[in-house]
Amino acid sequence: MELRKEILKKAESYRPLISKFLRDIIALPSQSSNEGAVVNRIAQEMEKVGFDRIDIDPMGNILGYVGNGPRLIAMDGHIDTVDVGDPSLWTFDPYEGFEDEERIGGRGASDQKGGMASMVYGAKIMKELGLLGDCTVLITGTVQEEDCDGLCWQYIIEEDKIRPDFVLLTEPTACRVYRGQRGRMEIKVATKGVSCHGSAPERGDNAIYKMAPIILELRALHENLGYDEFLGRGSLTVSEIFFTSPSRCAVADSCAISIDRRLTIGETWEEALNQVRRLPGVKASSADVSLYSYARPSWKGLVYPTDCYFPAWVVEEDHIACRTLVEAHRKLFGEDPLVDKWTFSTNGVSIMGRYGIPCVGFGPGHEEQAHAPNEVTWKDELVKAAALYAAVPYVYSNMKS
Structure with missing residues (x-):
């Protein structure tokens, strides 16, 4: 119980920093193949909060590591966005954004820069509170997902030679646990x-x-x-x-x-x-x-061709990846989460659909905000997600041992 309170207290204390970081990365336009500026800003924040290692691979994905355990958990968020569409449909500037007591607005707020902001501070909490157990946690900010979902992870798996135990996708789920999607x-x-x-x-x-x-x-x-x-x-x-x-x-x-x-x-x-x-x-x-x-070049100029086929995938409810998120939610928030699925597509099409690496989802923001004018996310969900991400390696280590 005391650890639960510490995690929640830490996450709440970082609410202003999560919000500022999210506002900063929303302000940097990052359509597919133009993510360089936001990658560099994320690297700055990772360094500031104490990541152990930060890499930018030849495709332009940013890979931040905390811990040095033998088990590898990845948490993924794509950092590209779609364009703004018809500017007249927006009631505020999509990159200047806005902030009030409850919400942050701007292109990418829900889809899905909010997930990145929560992950970075979730990693800070897991380091500060010693929650890594026997895990290394990899936080990925991936590119070109909006153009070609999963291409970034084809590269990470095939060329970077990274195969995590499982991947937590931080696409928006309204802080529910999602375990699949259509292809x-x-x-x-x-x-x-x-x-x-x-x-x-x-x-x-x-x-x-x-x-x-x-x-x-x-x-x-x-x-x-x-x-x-x-x-x-x-x-x-x-x-x-x-x-x-x-x-x-x-x-x-x-x-x-x-x-x-x-x-x-x-x-x-x-x-x-x-x-x-x-x-x-x-x-x-x-x-x-x-x-x-x-076969569009990434912001680093790399071309990595693929067919536009993105397989469906489902993780069973009793899989350890899904049980880890459900148990972390139960311990932190005192209730079982709703377990459901995405309507849209995610990087899981490659991670699990092509390569069989288990995926499970939990993210701040709502699906209906994706690609919509006046896109917003909710501060309470950003904080809740950061807390859950921090708890995942601790719960997973205890479930595996």
Whole structure:
């Protein structure tokens, strides 16, 4: 009980510092591939609070370590954000942000710079109170997640050669414990036609008309996708449409669409592509169906290509990673947390989806704030998350021993 009080007291005492740090990193725009300034600011804060080691890898991810035990726990937060969208929808400057007694506002407040602020001070608390047990804790500020979720961890695992016991994802969960998410794919469908003058369209072959039945068939396919009792149903939506034509007075000679395909447990990327390829409109027009790839340079200039396939993943409730978070929550706050799942996608698509390293989530902020104008997070949740992060290695060490 005394240790519980000490952790909570420490976390509360750092409320002003967590808030200031979060305001500082919100003020630094950090869209995917432009995270350099915020990486440097995080490094400064890690050094200030006493991290044992701080690295910035060749991709540009920041890796901060505390402790030197044989068991490695990672806590991850991506530090890139989406852009602000339509500025007229914001009631305050998205980078200057705002702060009142309860909330902090700005782009990235919930998604997910708040998680980074709480992690850094959670690490400070675990060092100060001797909570590391037999663990080393790695705090990662990862890049390019908004562009290509999980790419950063493909690099960390494959190139940095880091494989933690488990990874605590600090994406927003409203301080609930999350243990899974649907996967996703980015699919392209392309039709070809023949252009001609628009005054005599019968002379050509309109690629847009070829695409029209495919779009309707995709809408129907959405209603008949796989289902998992925990994660729910797979889904798809047409998210973009493109065309080429010599002019507005001509028949289109090509058309392409992008599909955002969400995969539930049991669905594979191969079958998802084949479901589209089997559509009557696709066959009739000989449309090409393919998986997008991603090869954008990081802020450090490194290109690390990958296919745009991001697997679904679920950790069982009785897995030690999930039990560690539930037990830490119970000990600190006197009640069991709600255990649930994300609607959106996280770096877990690589960490567990590709590599089988267990993931579990707990973060300040709310999912519905992600990518929205007037984004905010809550100070109470920032403090609560810092306390829980501090307790995790202590609880995990005792559960393993």
